[in-house]
Amino acid sequence: MTTSALHELLRQAAPLAADMSISDVADRLLTAEQRAFLSLPVVDAQRRPLGLVSRYTLQDIFMQRFGRDLWGRRPVRDVMNATPLLVSIDWSLEQAAQQVTAQLKYPITEDFILVDGEGAYLGLGTVLDLLKAMEARIDQRNRVLRKALVDLKESQAQLVQSEKMASLGQMVAGVAHELNTPLGYVRNNIELIREQLLPLLQLAETQGQLVDCLNDPGAGQARLGEALALAEQALGEAPLEQLLGDLDQLFGDTAYGLGQIGELVGGLKDFARLDRAKSEEVDLNECVKSALLIARNSIKDKAEIVRQLGELPRVACAPSQINQVLLNLFTNAAQAMERFGHIHVKTWADEAAVFISVQDNGKGMPADVMARIFDPFFTTKPPGQGTGLGLSISYKIIQDHGGSIRVASEPGRGTRFLIRLPRVQASELKRSA
Ligand SMILES: Nc1ncnc2c1ncn2[C@@H]1O[C@H](COP(=O)(O)OP(=O)(O)OP(=O)(O)O)[C@@H](O)[C@H]1O
Ligand SMILES: [Mg+2]
Structure with missing residues (x-):
């Protein structure tokens, strides 16, 4: 909890009774233990804070002619600030800082009194300590903020990246779909070309046999006649002009399909980069x-x-x-x-x-x-x-x-x-x- 922050600021200073003489207070302020403080607290019998007496006030008094003689025996009550800065130990550091800076007067001549939940005196806090603690807190906040900023930037970069991947995925799906059409008919055309080639292969084969027969002096009339009949039949089954026209068309379409495939792949490459x-x-x-x-x-x-x-x-x-x-x-x-x-x-x-x-x-x-x-x-x-x-x-x-x-x-x-x-x-x- 934030209360621990104020506990760390707590400094022990023995409080003064209201009737203690100003001279004794001045001597007290000179001791080594009190050197860290600008002021000392004054409390009643129940340790309730009554006020603060500052070095500054005492110096003012002692610098006057006969100051010590005139004022030394009087009770500290007469010169203390009866409305000191009170800070409850339960407050947060921010609350304390707000309260102190709101009431602070320049030059800073006093510390502030830390009290418990019931308002009883606990110790003193110095403004310098409070400022240092605030600075440390702000430093820490800044570090947290800087880290949050880095995290934010990172996750934004990740988002951008995942959006990019999502749009790439969408694009790949689209392109795969687009590739299917030309791929389908290129495949179809190849099947057709294979079929169209069959009668042509048949024709080439029978023609070859006929040529072999003609070149063979030993081949009889019967064999020659048979080879001729087969060649004629193959020729009849292969209407050359039509076949060549069809094939031309098929090759053309296939080349077009391959061109489209090439274009899509090229586009994909350009797109992705x-x-x-x-x-x-x-x-x-x-x-x-x-x-x-x-x-x-x-x-x-x-x-x-x-x-x-x-x-x-x-x-x-x-x-x-x-x-x-x-x-x-x-x-x-x-x-x-x-x-x-x-x-x-x-x-x-x-x-x-x-x-x-x-x-x-x-x-x-x-x-x-x-x-x-x-x-x-x-x-x-x-x-x-x-x-x-x-x-x-x-x-x-x-x-x-x-x-x-x-x-x-x-x-x-x-x-x-x-x-x-x-x-x-x-x-x-x-x-x-
Ligand atoms: N051309 C448009 N015509 C009408 N409304 C549009 C158009 N472009 C964008 N919008 C509106 O802007 C909103 C935000 O668009 P944005 O592209 O940022 O996200 P989205 O298309 O909804 O989702 P995502 O792009 O992630 O698929 C859309 O939901 C839509 O309401
Ligand atoms: Mg959109």
């Missing part, structure tokens, strides 16, 4: 494209994407982080659709900055929701569906890039997010200055 979180010069249109590619699966049943990508200068940024922001905006837009809608993605630049606008014609949001969307954990989605971290993390990422993210929304009409990223970031300006 976890290994390169540091700033690099990036064409933000590439980020938009790769985030759209990744989000395509979760958007396609909800909305059509309209792209309007302008010419952009490269800007220094962490592409994986920007991708994460865009993915958040696209997913939010798709989730805001009440019926099949549009998501309009537009990019452009001016002399100072690059802009990305993501506009949807979903359900929009009222002002009280809009005021809170960037708060961590704010979500209007049912439990288990949204963590409410998407936009707060996006906000932080854009802020870290020296940019801004703004929102405009109207219930029933839709929402628009506008990202502005400076072409030259403040940190670079500082570096080059």
Whole structure:
């Protein structure tokens, strides 16, 4: 408990009786045991504090001409301060400090009296001790606060990381799904190609046998006739023109499917770039494209994407982080659709900055929701569906890039997010200055 703090401040000072002479008090103040004190307590027979007499007062008296002769025999009661500072030992250090500093007068000429719960004298406390104890306490508080701050930062970093992992997981699931379609028909096409090749192989084989027969002087008419019949039959079963046309088509489709697979894998690589979180010069249109590619699966049943990508200068940024922001905006837009809608993605630049606008014609949001969307954990989605971290993390990422993210929304009409990223970031300006 905090009471122990005041116990530590307690110093033993033998109290004075009210009728003790001023001379005797002065002598007492000169003894070694009393040197630490500015003042001495005066108590009654029940040890109730009556007042404090300070060195300062006595010095004043003794500095007067004949001071000791005039005052020395008088009782200390006549010169004591009858309203001394009283502090109960049960108080907290803070309470005591508040009380003492509120009543303290300058210069500090007295100590304070510590009393027990019944108001009986226990000992003296010095202002200096009290201040030291407060300082130590504040130091300790500061340490605790500093540690709390470090912990907070750490857990925030962990949150950001786990959001990142969650969005990566979502993205991987989306991409796996996307890969399935081209993978399916590439596999199908290979089966078909294998089937289409069978009559061609048959044809090649019978033709080979016929050639062998023709080249063999010993081969009789009968064998030759048989080989010719087989070759003719195989030719009939392999309509060359049609087969070659079909195969061409199949190979074309397969190549297209493989191209799509390649594109998805490439997009995934561009998107993730976890290994390169540091700033690099990036064409933000590439980020938009790769985030759209990744989000395509979760958007396609909800909305059509309209792209309007302008010419952009490269800007220094962490592409994986920007991708994460865009993915958040696209997913939010798709989730805001009440019926099949549009998501309009537009990019452009001016002399100072690059802009990305993501506009949807979903359900929009009222002002009280809009005021809170960037708060961590704010979500209007049912439990288990949204963590409410998407936009707060996006906000932080854009802020870290020296940019801004703004929102405009109207219930029933839709929402628009506008990202502005400076072409030259403040940190670079500082570096080059
Ligand atoms: N395009 C939008 N249209 C309407 N409301 C939106 C839109 N984008 C965000 N909001 C609102 O802002 C809230 C916070 O969005 P945020 O992305 O931070 O979290 P979330 O989408 O709810 O959850 P999480 O992103 O973690 O899945 C959403 O719950 C929603 O109410
Ligand atoms: Mg979200």
